[in-house]
Amino acid sequence: MPTDAQIAGGHKANLNNPNTSEESKQHSRQVLENEFNGGDVPKSTDSGDxxxxxxxxxxxxxxxxxxxxxxxxxxxxxxxxxxx
Incomplete structure (x- = not known):
């Protein structure tokens, strides 16, 4: 199961990918803003996974x-x- 940091990282990567649609980028912006405080997610330090x-x-x-x-x-x- 992905961590919050991994999910937010995926959305951040989507925003910087020139091959994704504007609709997809808008979705990523909304997810980062609504669920991840604008993308400010602490880095995962759990090495147990x-x-x-x-x-x-x-x-x-x-x-x-x-x-x-x-x-x-x-x-x-x-x-x-x-x-x-």
Whole structure:
């Protein structure tokens, strides 16, 4: 189930998408104004919804990405070891 922050983020993205209709953008404006205080929604900090397998996969990808700094790779390695 999406969080309020994700729902508001989707409506904000819709407003900035040049491929959506004006009618769709107006709907997003109304939802943000009526349900989300104009879009001012606190960022979700609940990590309990994250799938540990997906997190581990992302950390492993970081370790194998040549464009990632050594510092970021070390952090990913430490986090991955902490998950085991």
């Amino acid at each position: 994250k799938n540990p397998g997906n997190v581990a996969g992302g950390l492993k990808a970081t370790l194998n990405n040549p464009k990632v700094s050594d510092e970021a790779k070390k952090s990913a390695k430490d986090r991955l070891e902490g998950m085991q």
